[in-house]
Amino acid sequence: MIIIGAGPIAIEMAQSFCRLGTKVDVVQRSGQILSKEDKDMADIVMDVLKNEGITFHMNSGLAGVKDLGAEKEVLIKTQDGSTESLKAEQILVALGRQVNVKDLGLEGISLDFDKKGIKVDNRMRTNHKHIYAAGDITGAYQFTHAAGYEGGVALSNAILHLPKKADYTYLPWATFTDPELASIGMNEKRAREAGIEYSVWTEEFKANDRSLAEGEEIGKIKMILDRKGKPVGIQILGPQAGELLGEWVAVLNGGVKLSTLASAVHPYPTLGEINKRVVGNYFSGKIFSEKVKKTLKFFFHFKGRACK
Numbered sequence: 380m381i382i383i384g385a386g387p388i389a390i391e392m393a394q395s396f397c398r399l400g401t402k403v404d405v406v407q408r409s410g411q412i413l414s415k416e417d418k419d420m421a422d423i424v425m426d427v428l429k430n431e432g433i434t435f436h437m438n439s440g441l442a443g444v445k446d447l448g449a450e451k452e453v454l455i456k457t458q459d460g461s462t463e464s465l466k467a468e469q470i471l472v473a474l475g476r477q478v479n480v481k482d483l484g485l486e487g488i489s490l491d492f493d494k495k496g497i498k499v500d501n502r503m504r505t506n507h508k509h510i511y512a513a514g515d516i517t518g519a520y521q522f523t524h525a526a527g528y529e530g531g532v533a534l535s536n537a538i539l540h541l542p543k544k545a546d547y548t549y550l551p552w553a554t555f556t557d558p559e560l561a562s563i564g565m566n567e568k569r570a571r572e573a574g575i576e577y578s579v580w581t582e583e584f585k586a587n588d589r590s591l592a593e594g595e596e597i598g599k600i601k602m603i604l605d606r607k608g609k610p611v612g613i614q615i616l617g618p619q620a621g622e623l624l625g626e627w628v629a630v631l632n633g634g635v636k637l638s639t640l641a642s643a644v645h646p647y648p649t650l651g652e653i654n655k656r657v658v659g660n661y662f663s664g665k666i667f668s669e670k671v672k673k674t675l676k677f678f679f680h681f682k683g684r685a686c687k
């Protein structure tokens with residue numbers, strides 16, 4: 380199978396078909412798979428998939444497709460300008476989804492839409508204030524949980540008459556490869572785009588006892604903090620990453636302080652300890668600062684390892 384595109388669906392399908400025994404080639408125009416994610420995280424996923432036997436054709440544009448009968452041929456233009464031929468039984472086109480507003484008669488009522496979807500404001504109202512739209516049809520965030528959230532916002536405004544606005548600041552998502560890649564808030568790419576000053580804190584799954592006990596050594600958690608040390612985003616690549624993100628959904632939406640998370644007892648041995656450990660890495664830098672070390676030395680003549 381040749382998979383064209385390397386977004387979440389392309390990559391999930393690539394691994395699924397590969398594990399079912401299909402030889403899979405992935406053709407990607409840019410130099411990174413899962414292009415919304417940070418490259419360091421996406422590259423780890425790509426390495427895992429390569430090790431499972433998937434072939435990636437990166438920086439390769441589509442030059443043509445031919446039906447040869449029993450086989451199909453995909454011509455790709457590689458970065459050096461040469462054309463390469465790939466042949467397979469099946470082609471999976473995973474270049475994104477388009478909204479389908481055909482036969483809804485939207486033109487007849489002059490409802491605003493374009494090829495990206497039906498236009499709505501943050502209360503999910505269309506240009507006709509008594510007509511609402513939610514989900515993929517609005518072309519915004521194409522996830523089941525986004526559709527559910529937007530449906531709730533529409534319901535609140537339309538039926539309950541409680542003004543409610545959709546806010547996507549902490550909309551999480553996950554790519555269900557093995558290992559999973561889950562994300563909420565800003566990653567480094569989005570922080571750079573927003574022009575904010577940020578710092579990155581990480582913790583690896585190979586330092587988590589439960590992960591090791593389950594034979595999982597790949598992956599890490601990445602915590603992005605703003606200039607004031609406030610968490611603005613989390614990325615988790617590893618076992619059960621989508622589940623592990625749940626704690627961060629509560630932390631970010633509830634404005635929970637990092638010190639609360641750091642001092643809250645997590646059961647051992649669990650994957651969830653990684654959430655506490657990454658925060659601990661941030662605080663230990665502060666606790667064992669030169670100033671603190673000097674103060675301790677002064678008062679207690681403290682000469683332990685931390686002083687070196």
Ligand SMILES: Cc1cc2nc3c(=O)[nH]c(=O)nc-3n(C[C@H](O)[C@H](O)[C@H](O)COP(=O)(O)OP(=O)(O)OC[C@H]3O[C@@H](n4cnc5c(N)ncnc54)[C@H](O)[C@@H]3O)c2cc1C
Nearest residue numbers: 388482483513514515516520521522523524525526553555
């Ligand atoms: C392969 C794949 C994997 C995905 N994996 C995930 C994932 O892991 N997590 C995630 O959050 N999202 C995932 N998604 C995206 C998710 O499926 C969509 O975002 C979600 O289904 C959107 O919900 P919706 O209600 O807006 O649209 P839909 O689920 O598409 O529902 C629209 C409904 O409207 C009906 N309909 C269409 N036209 C008419 C009409 N004229 N009259 C009446 N009914 C009509 C359709 O039949 C359909 O039942 C995935 C999508 C794909 C394709």
